[in-house]
Amino acid sequence: xxxxxxxxxxxxxxxxxxxxxxxxxxxxxxxxxxxxxxxxxxxxxxxxxxxxxxxxxxxxxxxxxxxxxxxxxxxxxxxxxxxxxxxxxxxxxxxxxxxxxxxxxxxxxxxxxxxxxxxxxxxxxxxxxxxxxxxxxxxxxxxxxxxxxxxxxxxxxxxxxxxxxxxxxxxxxxxxxxxxxxxxxxxxxxxxxxxxxxxxxxxxxxxxxxxxxxxxxxxxxxxxxxxxxxxx
Amino acid sequence: xxxxxxxxxxxxxxxxxxxxxxxxxxxxxxxxxxxxxxxxxxxxxxxxxxxxxxxxxxxxxxxxxxxxxxxxxxxxxxxxxxxxxxxxxxxxxxxxxxxxxxxxxxxxxxxxxxxxxxxxxxxxxxxxxxxxxxxxxxxxxxxxxxxxxxxxxxxxxxxxxxxxxxxxxxxxxxxxxxxxxxxxxxxxxxxxxxxxxxxxxxxxxxxxxxxxxxxxxxxxxxxxxxxxxxxxxxxxxxxxxxxxxxxxxxxxxxxxxxxxxxxxxxxxxxxxxxxxxxxxxxxxxxxxxxxxxxxxxxxxxxxxxxxxxxxxxxxxxxxxxxxxxxxxxxxxxxxxxxxxxxxxxxxxxxxxxxxxxxxxxxxxxxxxxxxxxxxxxxxxxxxxxxxxxxxxxxxxxxxxxxxxxxxxxxxxxxxxxxxxxxxxxxxxxxxxxxxxxxxxxxxxxxxxxxxxxxxxxxxxxxxxxxxxxxxxxxxxxxxxxxxxxxxxxxxxxxxxxxxxxxxxxxxxxxxxxxxxxxxxxxxxxxxxxxxxxxxxxxxxxxxxxxxxxxxxxxxxxxxxxxxxxxxxxxxxxxxxxxxxxxxxxxxxxxxxxxxxxxxxxx
Numbered sequence: 001x002x003x004x005x006x007x008x009x010x011x012x013x014x015x016x017x018x019x020x021x022x023x024x025x026x027x028x029x030x031x032x033x034x035x036x037x038x039x040x041x042x043x044x045x046x047x048x049x050x051x052x053x054x055x056x057x058x059x060x061x062x063x064x065x066x067x068x069x070x071x072x073x074x075x076x077x078x079x080x081x082x083x084x085x086x087x088x089x090x091x092x093x094x095x096x097x098x099x100x101x102x103x104x105x106x107x108x109x110x111x112x113x114x115x116x117x118x119x120x121x122x123x124x125x126x127x128x129x130x131x132x133x134x135x136x137x138x139x140x141x142x143x144x145x146x147x148x149x150x151x152x153x154x155x156x157x158x159x160x161x162x163x164x165x166x167x168x169x170x171x172x173x174x175x176x177x178x179x180x181x182x183x184x185x186x187x188x189x190x191x192x193x194x195x196x197x198x199x200x201x202x203x204x205x206x207x208x209x210x211x212x213x214x215x216x217x218x219x220x221x222x223x224x225x226x227x228x229x230x231x232x
Numbered sequence: 233x234x235x236x237x238x239x240x241x242x243x244x245x246x247x248x249x250x251x252x253x254x255x256x257x258x259x260x261x262x263x264x265x266x267x268x269x270x271x272x273x274x275x276x277x278x279x280x281x282x283x284x285x286x287x288x289x290x291x292x293x294x295x296x297x298x299x300x301x302x303x304x305x306x307x308x309x310x311x312x313x314x315x316x317x318x319x320x321x322x323x324x325x326x327x328x329x330x331x332x333x334x335x336x337x338x339x340x341x342x343x344x345x346x347x348x349x350x351x352x353x354x355x356x357x358x359x360x361x362x363x364x365x366x367x368x369x370x371x372x373x374x375x376x377x378x379x380x381x382x383x384x385x386x387x388x389x390x391x392x393x394x395x396x397x398x399x400x401x402x403x404x405x406x407x408x409x410x411x412x413x414x415x416x417x418x419x420x421x422x423x424x425x426x427x428x429x430x431x432x433x434x435x436x437x438x439x440x441x442x443x444x445x446x447x448x449x450x451x452x453x454x455x456x457x458x459x460x461x462x463x464x465x466x467x468x469x470x471x472x473x474x475x476x477x478x479x480x481x482x483x484x485x486x487x488x489x490x491x492x493x494x495x496x497x498x499x500x501x502x503x504x505x506x507x508x509x510x511x512x513x514x515x516x517x518x519x520x521x522x523x524x525x526x527x528x529x530x531x532x533x534x535x536x537x538x539x540x541x542x543x544x545x546x547x548x549x550x551x552x553x554x555x556x557x558x559x560x561x562x563x564x565x566x567x568x569x570x571x572x573x574x575x576x577x578x579x580x581x582x583x584x585x586x587x588x589x590x591x592x593x594x595x596x597x598x599x600x601x602x603x604x605x606x607x608x609x610x611x612x613x614x615x616x617x618x619x620x621x622x623x624x625x626x627x628x629x630x631x632x633x634x635x636x637x638x639x640x641x642x643x644x645x646x647x648x649x650x651x652x653x654x655x656x657x658x659x660x661x662x663x664x665x666x667x668x669x670x671x672x673x674x675x676x677x678x679x680x681x682x683x684x685x686x687x688x689x690x691x692x693x694x695x696x697x698x699x700x701x702x703x704x705x706x707x708x709x710x711x712x713x714x715x716x717x718x719x720x721x722x723x724x725x726x727x728x729x730x731x732x733x734x735x736x737x738x739x740x741x742x743x744x745x746x747x748x749x750x751x752x753x754x755x756x757x758x759x760x761x762x763x764x765x766x767x768x769x770x771x772x773x774x775x776x777x778x779x780x781x782x783x784x785x786x787x788x789x790x791x792x793x794x795x796x797x798x799x800x801x802x803x804x805x806x807x808x809x810x811x812x813x814x815x816x817x818x819x820x821x822x823x824x825x826x827x828x829x830x831x832x833x834x
Binding site: 059 | 444446592594599625630688689
């Protein structure tokens with residue numbers, strides 16, 4: 001599924017002129033445009049739909065657009081313009097927050113391209129097949145540790161075990177981060193080249209699996225941290 | 233052109249400032265005093281005293297004098313049960329409702345008390361501008377500051393206070409951010425700033441990045457129940473013990489411990505309650521209170537993704553940061569000497585004045601990008617909160633959630649909005665309950681109602697909803713959990729003494745019109761009675777209906793005039809003309825009820 005855009009113009013309600021979908025102000029009357037149908041976060045910030053984003057550049061774009069839209073500067077404007085300023089500022093803040101975080105950025109791209117998670121449950125419930133073995137081993141280990149602990153074993157008896165159980169999962173996370181970086185670079189190259197629909201599909205599917213696994217791994221690590229922290 | 237000001241509405245003191253030739257200035261009285269104590273006293277004859285006057289009355293008429301009212305803003309009766317005993321005034325209110333403060337015979341909501349303070353600041357500013365020879369000295373618009381960690385109810389209560397005082401509140405801004413604006417004026421800072429704001433009743437920590445004149449808050453945290461007041465209460469407890477005292481004695485002790493606290497900021501020892509009181513002893517006592525600020529500081533840094541050492545500058549705000557122990561602790565946390573070039577009591581008001589100037593002049597040199605301090609969510613199945621807007625999101629921020637119906641032809645959905653970080657509804661702050669009405673009838677699960685939550689630049693929430701299949705905008709009725717309705721605020725505005733006289737006649741006129749409208753409606757209803765034809769034939773005198781109709785037409789004609797007496801005259805006439813008809817209908821209803829049939833069958 002590629003990103004086919006159906007409409008290419010928005011209409012300024014102030015003067016009736018047409019404006020490109022990603023325009024923020026009417027080219028005709030220069031009034032701020034209502035946020036009728038925003039394109040997407042990337043286009044809104046003037047960025048290509050790529051995953052490698054220069055942080056400093058993103059910050060600069062965010063500040064520049066904030067200076068153009070912020071409700072502070074529309075205090076004396078018409079109600080329609082004030083509303084447009086509020087809508088555009090809110091959307092900008094959402095876009096900035098999402099694209100700033102690399103994982104949120106990938107998830108957003110996946111949703112845009114029709115590869116999003118079906119629901120909030122999908123990410124957490126099912127164990128991703130690639131992780132089955134580790135999850136099984138970890139759960140067994142955790143059960144034993146809990147048992148030992150309730151049997152009165154001192155912290156220095158089970159803590160090292162828990163730390164040891166964490167090591168392979170942390171290694172997994174590091175591998176995933178590297179995977180995500182590689183896949184992101186591949187995606188960006190495909191965007192530069194254009195077309196190649198089937199290859200895009202493959203990359204997006206891999207990205208989706210890595211992201212689901214990553215979320216699962218993070219939950220596992222959080223569980224271990226809780227076990228370690230709650231019995232200091 | 234009327235004037236705009238910036239107001240710091242503090243727990244202990246309040247200030248007003250304005251921008252003169254591009255620089256903010258605090259407005260002072262003849263003696264050079266910029267602080268107005270946030271104290272309000274209502275004397276036996278109804279005279280309202282504010283500020284220093286009211287503060288003196290704490291020693292003579294404590295039970296009629298209110299202070300630290302900011303602690304009660306946006307709170308429910310249950311929230312303040314434990315601390316109410318520390319105050320000389322009555323604290324009451326219905327269960328589940330807004331707190332009420334009893335001063336003498338009358339009860340006031342916290343926004344009404346705060347409005348007295350705001351009105352005093354407004355008057356002070358107006359007198360100042362008049363003294364400057366300004367032709368138009370009216371002050372009708374203001375930026376008012378609140379603690380960054382204030383929730384929606386507390387912000388709304390502050391805005392209501394402004395409205396009750398006759399001020400258009402241009403913007404509610406956060407105190408630490410306001411302080412950073414005041415500090416950022418002369419020097420073009422670039423870098424990471426931490427603002428540590430420990431005031432009379434509240435603590436805030438905000439982490440900001442400043443670049444190209446944009447003051448962007450990265451994270452904020454705090455405690456809206458932590459400040460100098462807590463130190464005072466602690467010291468009072470040690471002095472008073474369990475001995476019973478009059479309210480006035482307690483206030484005398486309170487002023488003595490405050491004086492001792494101030495003394496120990498400059499000196500190593502002072503006297504309290506007739507004995508030597510050393511700084512070391514004081515610090516040992518208050519250390520647990522100061523320590524309570526450390527958790528929020530660490531959380532804010534973590535939320536901003538920063539280590540303490542990465543902070544370039546630390547700014548101290550609030551009177552309690554004069555305490556040497558507080559300064560030492562802040563220095564320890566960040567590993568650098570904090571700034572305190574500007575008066576920590578005044579810096580917030582100065583920043584508010586700068587923000588007011590930005591709003592009115594459209595000056596784009598500086599821009600404040602603040603965040604919402606608390607996550608916003610809605611109640612879902614099992615009493616769990618589903619978060620819609622995360623804490624530390626830059627405002628304005630929006631989020632939406634899709635709702636559907638559970639049964640066929642359901643036309644309304646109830647929504648409970650909460651603020652806070654906890655998982656369970658019971659552990660978070662209830663903001664409001666909404667009922668979405670007017671959903672078109674359709675099979676269960678078919679309706680798709682999109683509810684849009686919008687937090688504006690004031691950090692205040694509004695909600696809109698739309699049924700997506702029919703594109704019908706839904707009606708939302710807001711019942712704030714701990715706030716005032718718009719009608720209540722309007723009424724308080726009318727009740728406030730400044731407007732009372734001017735609006736007295738207007739209010740009487742409105743009352744007269746409302747009464748007239750009620751009679752018109754009742755009459756119309758009688759005339760439309762399903763059995764009217766039978767009633768007229770059997771029971772009304774000849775020409776009685778025509779009489780009613782002509783008086784009704786007459787009242788309609790005078791209804792929109794401004795002549796209250798004429799409206800009342802016609803209202804009475806219609807009342808008289810319809811009296812017999814009303815009785816007849818009443819009798820038939822009673823008879824029908826007794827015989828067990830519905831009225832419509834009679």
